Amino acid sequence: MNRTEIINSEKNKLKQKRLSAEIKAQNIAQVLRQNKNYASTETLMRKKMLEIVALPEEKAQTLRKEYYALQKKLAEIAKNMGYTPQDLTPNYACKKCNDTGVYNHKICECLNNAIRQRLQQESGLTDFKGHKFEDSKQNLLDQNETLKKAYTYALNYVKNFPNNKLKNIVFSGNVGTGKTFLSECIANALIKRDYYVVYITSFELNNIVIKSMDIFADNRQELLSPLLDCDLLIIDDLGSEPIFKNASVNNLYTIINQRQLNNFSTIISTNLTPQMIRDQYGDRLFSRIFNKQNTMPIHFDGKDLRINKN
Ligand SMILES: [Zn+2]
Numbered sequence: 609m610n611r612t613e614i615i616n617s618e619k620n621k622l623k624q625k626r627l628s629a630e631i632k633a634q635n636i637a638q639v640l641r642q643n644k645n646y647a648s649t650e651t652l653m654r655k656k657m658l659e660i661v662a663l664p665e666e667k668a669q670t671l672r673k674e675y676y677a678l679q680k681k682l683a684e685i686a687k688n689m690g691y692t693p694q695d696l697t698p699n700y701a702c703k704k705c706n707d708t709g710v711y712n713h714k715i716c717e718c719l720n721n722a723i724r725q726r727l728q729q730e731s732g733l734t735d736f737k738g739h740k741f742e743d744s745k746q747n748l749l750d751q752n753e754t755l756k757k758a759y760t761y762a763l764n765y766v767k768n769f770p771n772n773k774l775k776n777i778v779f780s781g782n783v784g785t786g787k788t789f790l791s792e793c794i795a796n797a798l799i800k801r802d803y804y805v806v807y808i809t810s811f812e813l814n815n816i817v818i819k820s821m822d823i824f825a826d827n828r829q830e831l832l833s834p835l836l837d838c839d840l841l842i843i844d845d846l847g848s849e850p851i852f853k854n855a856s857v858n859n860l861y862t863i864i865n866q867r868q869l870n871n872f873s874t875i876i877s878t879n880l881t882p883q884m885i886r887d888q889y890g891d892r893l894f895s896r897i898f899n900k901q902n903t904m905p906i907h908f909d910g911k912d913l914r915i916n917k918n
Contacts, residue, residue: 609730610829611804611837618722619709626707629698636695646685653678727804730834736799736807738792741766755786758906762790766797770839770873774904778897779877781908787877791842794875798840806838810878814849817859835863839872846878847888861893868902 609617641647656675660668683693700706705716741763749756758779765772779787795807808816813835820831835841841863851857867874876897878885882905886894898905 610833611727614726614730615723618719618726622707622709622719622722625701626698629700629707633696633698636691640686640689640691640696643685643689646682646689649678649682649685653682721802724802724804727838728799728802730804736792736795736805738796738807739789740796741793744789744793752786754908758786758790758908761904761906762794766794769798769801769803772873774902775871775873776868776899776903777875778903778905779875779908780881780905781879783879785908787908788844791844791875791877795840795842803839804837805840805842806834807842807844808835809844810846810849813843813860814851814856817856817863821855821859832863836866836870837872840875841867841872842875842877844877846876847880847884851888857889857893860889861896864893864896868896868899 641650653675656671656678660671660675663671686693686696698706702716702718705711705718707718709716709719711717741759744759749759761777765777779790781787791807795805798805816831816835820828822828849856864874880888882894882898885897889897897903
């Protein structure tokens with residue numbers, strides 16, 4: 609399912625919840641009205657209410673008292689039949705939006721959370737086991753200025769997500785410098801906040817891309833949509849995959865380009881230097897990956913981290 613389908617399906621679920629709460633309340637009202645005493649008391653109350661609104665406030669006081677007495681009587685009859693007045697008002701799951709999905713002219717938190725959780729489920733990453741920020745050892749960070757700066761950047765990135773000035777990060781450098789560690793920390797922190805994160809090795813990504821290229825594959829869109837739709841795509845170890853010139857490079861370009869156009873974030877970690885990326889993937893993909901407008905390149909050279917402002 610793609611993002612739009614998921615959103616629609618969650619909207620629909622909420623609508624069903626709302627309707628069923630309303631129908632349940634209406635059904636109880638119907639049952640109660642079958643009791644003649646209840647029905648006639650309710651009719652009397654309606655009449656009273658009409659009289660009350662027609663009168664000026666100071667003249668309506670006696671009627672108001674009578675109205676409350678009827679209300680009490682009605683609750684009493686309902687109680688004898690095993691119901692409370694609350695049973696007659698729809699019991700909405702969300703008290704903020706009454707299951708309409710809209711609160712304060714904005715999409716309600718309940719709907720937003722449901723959509724995010726569902727997207728997360730679809731990504732199959734709900735039990736992602738990677739590292740967390742809490743796992744990092746302060747003494748290790750203190751020994752390694754490079755890692756410390758990158759760590760702080762990653763923390764702020766998560767804090768500002770999804771409104772980061774620079775949407776994308778490229779972590780580059782040798783094996784064991786902490787690139788994967790930080791990518792995993794970011795993934796975990798954002799999954800915890802119910803963002804739709806897809807964490808994938810470059811090798812796995814390449815396999816999906818190859819599968820999706822099969823013109824007979826009827827699940828082509830299904831294969832690619834998590835990569836295109838997720839809030840954050842993390843591609844680990846770019847350069848480790850076998851490259852079938854043109855086809856896989858073109859597809860990788862399409863994914864990264866489309867994500868940038870849609871304002872979705874992508875994090876890439878790689879052992880390759882920028883020059884090697886240019887040589888291996890060509891100028892077009894290189895300029896997308898290192899797009900200065902929206903990408904923060906963080907290079908780990910073992911000791912020194914050349915981290916730009918921002
Ligand atoms: Zn709500």
